[in-house]
Amino acid sequence: DTTGTVIKCKAAVAWKVGSPLKIEEVDVEPPKANEVRIKMIATGICRTDDHVIKGALTGIHFPVILGHEGAGIIESVGEGVTELKPGDKVIPLCIPQCGKCSSCLNPHTNCCLKTHISKSQNLMPDQTSRFSCKGKIVYHFLWTSTFSEYSVVPVDAVAKIHDAAPMDKACLFGCGFSTGYGAAINTAKVEPGTTCAVFGLGGIGLSTVIGCKTAGAARIIAIDINSTKFNKAKAFGATDCINPLDHTKPIQEVIVDMTDGGVHYSFECIGEIETMKAALESCHLGYGTSVIIGEAPSAEQITFDPVLLFTGRTWKGSIFGGWKSKESVPKLVSDYMENKFNVDELVSHTFAFDQINEGFELLRTGQSIRTILMF
Ligand code: APR
Ligand code: ZN
Ligand code: ZN
Incomplete structure (x- = not known):
């Protein structure tokens, strides 16, 4: 029994x-009040982790244990934790749901004020870290830090999932799938018979395609500069696949021509200012809605023609697919287990945890959709 002891493990x-990233032996302290310690079973690699490695997201303290798309089992719980017990299957939540803040109490947003955007999550709520390595403090990331055999997470950032959930797929509900699927279902509220455009066909973009298809979109235009992504996009429901590099005109003009004035809904799943503007310009005036899902590098600003909005387009953002995380993730996992949608094809590679840098290399070279690391 490891309860109450410091665990030495790989991270x-x-x-x-x-x-x-360097695989090291780290010390993981026991959970304090209102925290749990999780034995990680599987974790995905998401572009956001790579943004941090590259320094594109500021406000992250180093050294740090990244990873925010994991699934694991409760090893032990801290004082005051009654909703979870050792052995429970869980998903750490990169967007918490504290249930008490002004956002959690508002039905129209999932953006809990305990997320990193409002207040740093590099430390536990008591402003200390549970991780150290070679005597040095190691920081948490988004309160998840799934690139570790054991991680400590506040209960506000943990969802208990079905006992029989397959962990190598369940981890996708911690970020990629939930984010893209929810952007179509919750944020855009895609209506049957409409036309959608999805910019970027990584794990997020393909999950958005699944959401558009599930919502009954008649036409789904998938856009990527890497044409090798098109087969999967079609398998998930894309009706047209276009590569901006094959066109001399800007891609938004190509889309407007293809759709008699623009799409009903567009989604930016890349994280670049230029494609955010292209996605907005691809929408039809009067009724088009564009949703930003990709995370732009910190401190970048956008300039755009306000006439685009003046004439009735709507521009929105979506974080974690608009899902109130703690209550929604268990339902999404159960829906998956009842075959309401299939996420299996999002997993392009499954590796041992030690091969994490190879997984990042596949992401950087555009060869993977999601690489899942198994502990
Ligand atoms: N036009 C079209 N497609 C592009 C462009 C571009 N200018 N630039 C990149 N892409 C494509 C890439 O070829 C890739 O297929 O966008 C896709 C991005 O996918 P991933 O790198 O796998 O990223 P993903 O994990 O899906 O995340 C996408 O959402 O959460 C955020 O931080 C994340 O900003 C990132 C975005
Ligand atoms: Zn992510
Ligand atoms: Zn909250």
């Missing part, structure tokens, strides 16, 4: 911006 530590 991938990001020591500084730009360096490969």
Whole structure:
């Protein structure tokens, strides 16, 4: 029984911006009040983790244990935790749901004020870390830090999932699938018979395609500069696949021509200012809605022609698919287990945890959709 003891285990530590992750032996302290310690079973690799490694997201302290798309089992719980017990299957939540803040009490947003956007999640709520390596403090990331055999997470950022959930797929509900699918279902509220455009066909974009298809979109235009992504996009329901590099005109003009004035809904799943503007310009005036899902590098600003909005387009953003995380993730996993949608094809590679840097290399070279690491 490891309850109450410091656990020594393997974790991938990001020591500084730009360096490969290093598998190290780390110390993981027991959970304090209102925290749990999770034995990680599986974790996905998401582009956001790579943004941090590259230094594109500021406000992250190093050394840090990244990873925010995991699934695991409760090893032990801290004082005051009654809703979870050792052995429970869980997903750490990169967007918490505290249930008490002004956002949690508002039915129209999932953006809990305990997320990193409002207040740093590099430390536990008591402003200390549970991780150390070679006597040095190692920071948490988004309160999830799934690139570790064991991680400590506040209960506000943990969802208990079905006992029989397959962990190598369940981890996708911690970010990629929930984010893309929910952007179509909750944020855009895609209506049957409409036309959608999805910019970027990574794990997020393909999950958005699944959401558009599930909502009954008649036409789904998938856009990527890497045409090798098109087969999967079609399998998930894309009706047209276009590569901006094959056109001399800007891609938004190509889309407007294809759709008699623009689409009903567009989604930016890349994280670049230029494609955010292209997605907005691809929408039909009067009724088009564009949703930003991709995360732009910190501090970048956008300039755009306000006439685009003046003439009735709507521009929105979506974080974690608009799902109130703690209550929605268990339902999404159960819906998956009842075959309401299939996420299996999002997994392009499954590796052992030690091969984490190979997984990042596949992401950087555009060869993977989701790489799942098994502990
Ligand atoms: N036009 C079209 N497609 C592009 C462009 C571009 N200018 N630039 C990149 N892409 C494509 C890539 O070829 C890739 O297929 O966008 C896709 C992005 O997918 P991933 O890198 O796998 O990223 P993903 O994990 O899906 O995340 C997408 O959402 O959560 C955020 O931080 C994340 O900003 C990132 C975005
Ligand atoms: Zn992510
Ligand atoms: Zn909250």
